[in-house]
Amino acid sequence: MSEVKVVRDEQGNAIVIIPDIIFWNKQDIDWDAVKEYLKKYLGEIIENKQTKEKIEIGTKFADEYTGSKYSEHIRGARAKAKANAAQGIRELVESAANKIHSENKKSKHKKDAKGG
Incomplete structure (x- = not known):
């Protein structure tokens, strides 16, 4: 598996290069396989370079993404x-970049942690 890279365009915008295709089927993605793959990030804390905000990958992430x-x-x-x-x-x-925040207004989010 090749390394994911971040490069910059002429305007300085970050472009994330995904070198490998690991999920092949275009017509019907196996979202359960994607969910399993995403679980490897669980508990990681990632800092945004622009805002310096630290983001923790929580237990709901894989389910929300897929x-x-x-x-x-x-x-x-x-x-x-x-x-x-x-x-x-x-x-x-x-x-x-260009962070925009909006409140979670759906009832399913009422039990989420502050900022989560």
Whole structure:
């Protein structure tokens, strides 16, 4: 497996390069396999380079990533891209820019920890 890299474009924007395709099926991604893959990040604390905010990968992360309403409905190349982007979660969080925060307003989030 090759190393995930972060490069910069002409405007200085970070681009995360995912060199390997580990989830192949475009038509029907095995989201359970993606969920298992994401569990390796559980408990990691990743610092965003721009905001210096520390993000802890919690127990709900794999379920939220693979079981979101968006994930349920995407197919083809978008599903394959999202599944394979799981390899670069650390780099994506570290290099994320232009933070926008919005409150979780759905009732399922009422029991979440503050800021979680």
